[in-house]
Amino acid sequence: xxxxxxxxxxxxxxxxxxxxxxxxxxxxxxxxxxxxxxxxxxxxxxxxxxxxxxxxxxxxxxxxxxxxxxxxxxxxxxxxxxxxxxxxxxxxxxxxxxxxxxxxxxxxxxxxxxxxxxxxxxx
Amino acid sequence: xxxxxxxxxxxxxxxxxxxxxxxxxxxxxxxxxxxxxxxxxxxxxxxxxxxxxxxxxxxxxxxxxxxxxxxxxxxxxxxxxxxxxxxxxxxxxxxxxxxxxxxxxxxxxxxx
Numbered sequence: 421x422x423x424x425x426x427x428x429x430x431x432x433x434x435x436x437x438x439x440x441x442x443x444x445x446x447x448x449x450x451x452x453x454x455x456x457x458x459x460x461x462x463x464x465x466x467x468x469x470x471x472x473x474x475x476x477x478x479x480x481x482x483x484x485x486x487x488x489x490x491x492x493x494x495x496x497x498x499x500x501x502x503x504x505x506x507x508x509x510x511x512x513x514x515x516x517x518x519x520x521x522x523x524x525x526x527x528x529x530x531x532x533x534x535x536x537x538x539x540x541x542x543x
Numbered sequence: 544x545x546x547x548x549x550x551x552x553x554x555x556x557x558x559x560x561x562x563x564x565x566x567x568x569x570x571x572x573x574x575x576x577x578x579x580x581x582x583x584x585x586x587x588x589x590x591x592x593x594x595x596x597x598x599x600x601x602x603x604x605x606x607x608x609x610x611x612x613x614x615x616x617x618x619x620x621x622x623x624x625x626x627x628x629x630x631x632x633x634x635x636x637x638x639x640x641x642x643x644x645x646x647x648x649x650x651x652x653x654x655x
Contacts, residue, residue, distance in 0.1 A: 467592070467635060467646040484643045518591055527598065528639035529582045533591035 422446040424519050424534040432513075432541050438506040442519030442534055449495045449502055450475045455522040457530070458493060458504045462515035472522060473502055509541045545569050545638045549647035555655045556630075562623040564650045566636035571616045572599075580639035583612055583621045586649075587632040596621065597639075628654060 428440035442456070449456060455474035461467050471483035473493045483491050492505040506513060519534040546569040556562045572581050583596035594603040596612035599619060609624040623630060631654055636647040 466648050467637075469642075469644040469646075482642045526576065526578060528578075528580045529594050529597040529603070530584070530592075530637075531594050531603070533593070536591050 422521055422532040424521065424532055426517070426519055426534040426537045428537055428539075430538055430540060432509055432539060433543050434510055434541055435508055438504070438509050438513060438517075438539055438541070440504045440517055440519070440537055440539070441501055442503070443499070443501045444521075445500075447521065449473075449500050450497055452476060453523065453525045455524060456493070456495065456502045457520045457522050459518045459520050459530075460513075460515040461518070461536075464512075465515070468515075470504070470506075474522075511541050513539070514541045515539060544643055545572075545641060545645050547636055547638055547645050547647035549634075549636055549650050551650060552648070553651045553653070555653055556623075556626045557655050558628060559625050562626050562630075562652060564621045564634050564636075564652075566614075566619040566621070566647050568617045568619075568638050572638050572640050573616060574640060579615055581612075581614070581619050582637045582639050584635045584637060584646075585630075585632050586635065587629075590632075592635065595634075623652075626652070626654075 423445045425443045432438045455472045457472040458470040471493050473481050490507050495502045516536045520530045521532040548567045550565045572579050579599040581599040584592040586592040600612045611622050633649040635649050
């Protein structure tokens, strides 16, 4: 059974960088059939997919246009985890952030979610 | 981006009675491989969302058979044959066809 454990600060100052990590157990970040995603949830935006990283003989990323200029999602194969970095944050980035496993290969669904991290952007 | 629209926003239900939630996509979710990429998720109070239905009509592992999904193209339905108290929460449809992956706004199911 796949488990995702999130870590990172719950408070970030405006203009700084939001950084979260998701540790994976029960699967590999280098899996050829999974993708590793970040999704956030807020009252104003609902559930919003931010982006993903995945390995298919080489590493690739996809990002939402709304955050593309500010986001980086990186795999860490040595620790079997992946991270989210969102820079130049504003109060509009306040949300619960989830790391999530995507199962592709003709199925296409999110089957494992982290516990969620409430990140507040405030001075 | 594909826009997902759910209705109703809120659904008060009586235990033991059926319930139905609608979801509409702004473009067809039918892929050339023959699959329709529409998922349903339930977010129980205080929890992360969990997968209920994938490929429009396939129940995820461990999901009770009182949950069923149907539909094609742009119109989809999630049905609960007999609502139980543990089914309360927010239900979301999501299109899994194209990035950016997009969710409906959610339907709150609560017990009358």
